Amino acid sequence: xxxxxxxxxxxxxxxxxxxxxxxxxxxxxxxxxxxxxxxxxxxxxxxxxxxxxxxxxxxxxxxxxxxxxxxxxxxxxxxxxxxxxxxxxxxxxxxxxxxxxxxxxxxxxxxxxxxxxxxxxxxxxxxxxxxxxxxxxxxxxxxxxxxxxxxxxxxxxxxxxxxxxxxxxxxxxxxxxxxxxxxxxxxxxxxxxxxxxxxxxxxxxxxxxxxxxxxxxxxxxxxxxxxxxxxxxxxxxxxxxxxxxxxxxxxxxxxxxxxxxxxxxxxxxx
Amino acid sequence: xxxxxxxxxxxxxxxxxxxxxxxxxxxxxxxxxxxxxxxxxxxxxxxxxxxxxxxxxxxxxxxxxxxxxxxxxxxxxxxxxxxxxxxxxxxxxxxxxxxxxxxxxxxxxxxxxxxxxxxxxxxxxxxxxxxxxxxxxxxxxxxxxxxxxxxxxxxxxxxxxxxxxxxxxxxxxxxxxxxxxxxxxxxxxxxxxxxxxxxxxxxxxxxxxxxxxxxxxxxxxxxxxxxxxxxxxxxxxxxxxxxxxxxxxxxxxxxxxxxxxxxxxxxxxxxxxxxxxxxxxxxx
Numbered sequence: 375x376x377x378x379x380x381x382x383x384x385x386x387x388x389x390x391x392x393x394x395x396x397x398x399x400x401x402x403x404x405x406x407x408x409x410x411x412x413x414x415x416x417x418x419x420x421x422x423x424x425x426x427x428x429x430x431x432x433x434x435x436x437x438x439x440x441x442x443x444x445x446x447x448x449x450x451x452x453x454x455x456x457x458x459x460x461x462x463x464x465x466x467x468x469x470x471x472x473x474x475x476x477x478x479x480x481x482x483x484x485x486x487x488x489x490x491x492x493x494x495x496x497x498x499x500x501x502x503x504x505x506x507x508x509x510x511x512x513x514x515x516x517x518x519x520x521x522x523x524x525x526x527x528x529x530x531x532x533x534x535x536x537x538x539x540x541x542x543x544x545x546x547x548x549x550x551x552x553x554x555x556x557x558x559x560x561x562x563x564x565x566x567x568x569x570x571x572x573x574x575x576x577x578x579x580x581x582x583x584x585x586x587x588x589x590x591x592x593x594x595x596x597x598x599x600x601x602x603x604x605x606x607x608x609x610x611x612x613x614x615x616x617x618x619x620x621x622x623x624x625x626x627x628x629x630x631x632x633x634x635x636x637x638x639x640x641x642x643x644x
Numbered sequence: 645x646x647x648x649x650x651x652x653x654x655x656x657x658x659x660x661x662x663x664x665x666x667x668x669x670x671x672x673x674x675x676x677x678x679x680x681x682x683x684x685x686x687x688x689x690x691x692x693x694x695x696x697x698x699x700x701x702x703x704x705x706x707x708x709x710x711x712x713x714x715x716x717x718x719x720x721x722x723x724x725x726x727x728x729x730x731x732x733x734x735x736x737x738x739x740x741x742x743x744x745x746x747x748x749x750x751x752x753x754x755x756x757x758x759x760x761x762x763x764x765x766x767x768x769x770x771x772x773x774x775x776x777x778x779x780x781x782x783x784x785x786x787x788x789x790x791x792x793x794x795x796x797x798x799x800x801x802x803x804x805x806x807x808x809x810x811x812x813x814x815x816x817x818x819x820x821x822x823x824x825x826x827x828x829x830x831x832x833x834x835x836x837x838x839x840x841x842x843x844x845x846x847x848x849x850x851x852x853x854x855x856x857x858x859x860x861x862x863x864x865x866x867x868x869x870x871x872x873x874x875x876x877x878x879x880x881x882x883x884x885x886x887x888x889x890x891x892x893x894x895x896x897x898x899x900x901x902x903x904x905x906x907x908x909x910x911x912x913x914x915x916x917x918x919x920x921x922x923x924x925x926x927x928x
Contacts, residue, residue, distance in 0.1 A: 420843075469850070514842070515874055516849040522815045527874050530849035567850070 381579075382546065383619065387455045393437045396459070399547045401494060401510045405457060406437040411449050412457070414496065414506050415442035448505045450498060458502050461585060462493040462620045463549060463572040464509070469516050470531040473541075475566040478557040484565075486535045486555065489548040490572050492585065495620070510547040518569045518633065520599065525633075528569060535568050544584060549577055552589040552610045555635075559596040568592075569634050571603065574626040578609050578616035586616060592634045600631040667717040674713025682706040696763035696780065745800070746783060752799035753782040762809040770797060770807040815848070816875045818882055822889070823864030825899035830857060830865065833898060837869045840892045846881040848872040863904045 388394045393406040403416040415437060439445050468490040478484045495507040513532060519525015535553075536542045542550065551570060557563040575587040586609035593602040605626050609616050682705040686698050693701065719725055740747055757780060762768050766777050768787070775787030775795055785802060787795040810816070824833050834855045841853040851872045858866040869889075873881045893900060 512845045514845045514847065514849045515877070517815060517851060517872065517874075522851065522872070523813045525814070527814065 383459045383461050386457050386459060388457055389455055394457070396494070398494065398510050399545060401508070401547075402442070403494060403508075404437050404442065405496065407455060407457075410451060411447050412496075412498065412505060413437060413445065413447050415439055415445045416508060417441075417443040418512060420511075446506065450505075452499060454498060454500075456498065458497040460495040460497060460620055461547070461549070461577060462495045462507065463575055463577055463587065463623070464491055464493065464513070464529050465573060465623060467518065467526065467528040467569050467571040467573065468513070468531050469518050469528045469567050469569050470533065470535040471567050472565055473534040473536065475564060476537070478555055478563045478565060480557060480560045480562055482557050482562075484537070484555045484557075486537055486553050486565075486568065487539045487542045488531065488535045488551045488553055488568065488570055489533045489542055489544065490531055490551065490570060490587075491529065492547045492549055492577075518567070535565075546585070549585045549587050550609075551575065551587045554589065554591040556591065556593045559594055561596075563594055563635065565635055567635070569632065571632055573623040574603075574605065574630070576618060576622055577620045579619050580609060580616045585619070586610070592632075594635060599633055601634040603630045603632045603634065663720055663722065667720045670713055670717040670720060674710050674717070678706045678709035678713070681709055694763060695765070696760075699764065699780075700757055745798075749783045749799045752803040753780075753784075756780065756785070756799055756802055761807075762812065766812065767810040768807055769810055770802070770805060773797075774810070811875050814875060815851075815872055816878045818871045818873055818878060818885070820869045820871070820886065820889070821858075822867050822869055823861055823900060824867065824893075825901045826865060828865065828898050830867070832896070833867065836892050836896055836898065837889065840885065840888045841869075841871050844881065844885055844888060846873055846877045847885065848874070864901045 382396055382398050386394055388405060388407040390407050390409060393404050396403045396405075400418050400420050401416065402419065403414065406413040406415075468488075470488045470490075472486065476484070491509055491511055491513045493507050493509050496505045497503060498505055511532070513529035516528050516530035517525050518528045533543045533548065539550075544550065549572075551572070553568065553570065555563070555565070555568075570590070572587065575590070578586050578588075580586055588608060589606040589610050591602075591604040591606070593604070595602070682702045685705050686702050689698060689701065715725065718728065762777055762780075764777050764780060767774065768777060773787070773789065773795055775789040777785060778788050778794075779786040782799075784799055785797045787797060789795055822833075822837070824830075837855060838853060841847040842849075847853060848871070853872070854868075854870040856868045856870075858868050860866070871881065871885065890900075
């Protein structure tokens, strides 16, 4: 018995002894229900995977643990067959680079589109309790801050920030964010890297089938390296309403200041 | 019988016994209050101070309060405090001579704590010893080495010698010294190394990995490839990246040479004659 759903996330029912298989870009994951546990086996294959392809396949095929690089088990006393698969935004801020650096003139505004990696989250029970989560494509670590002593650990986006949405690579395992940049400082603002604190954002599913976060506004003022960070209620206006898929990992607060645009100056003599 | 009971009651009612009882009660009270106050101070400063400073605050407040109660108990017992301090002064001089090393360690300990070069939980390296700091005491610093052995370092040693705090900053740089054969194209080597680092998610995308050509070695072109990594991933990257570099070099046919020795019989002589002798059956 095989059944292919429209989206890779949602509620799935896996009978005892059966296995659900997902293939999302480079991630291959199998979830098996046993009498008292969930068994999760997964593997990343960066080289052969077609990045655009994805499918979630439910099958009675047995789980062959040797086919996967990692296997983990979760003891689950209740007899539920329901499991919830959810996409979630990264657990750290994500840094993107424009295809080529650009400058926002003094007093000017720009809108860029950024795509950030998603996590595969597995939850069960009511209320849903997270059993397991893993990045669909493990992003590279990076550092965002003025020096190697100050700053924060982030992920580097594998895609470029774009001024045109058409140029952005859209995958079923990446979320798109519209970022308005307001340069209120009297000097031009060079954008080489853009830090987006995605743990403060929610994830939406639009009617067009894409995953979006809320639109955010970054206001850079004079005399500070910190920028004002505002989160709007929804993704950019779409003909139909977007459905909320996951809530922020961290609670955003009004008037947040973040280090959004900065250049690391590194000097070394050895 | 009544006489005995009476004399016991009288004995307990004498001023001296009462003073002793009071002194004991003061000391017990001191222990309790010192404990409560130091615990309260730790709780009150939880958000303002780090773990290391909290421990110092706890110890100092505990001993300061306890010594106040001890002095009060001594006064209660009828000791003259002025005389006691005078005797303590003479005793201190005598002790200082006798316990020079301990005093030196004690003072070094105070400086170490003030300097804040490392904290409990940091990894430090002194000479060839690398370990995690378990305790910073007035006389010594206690380490747990990664082979799970315990090392006690006298504070005096740490004040006098150079040591490294490996976990002071959030990032670390991993330096790989890689020699490649003279026939290889350095540009290609740099390209392959950069690609390997880009593929490894633990290697930081920014600061960028740095490649530098170090010079012409005896047997190899010497290069240094430096990769930045979050401090907690240092060992993981060290293991995974070197393996990936070896695989990438093998795939690209880049040779990592071993030391060569050329035998040379002088410029005027012919090369050494070499004759291949086929082994005959039965020969040794």
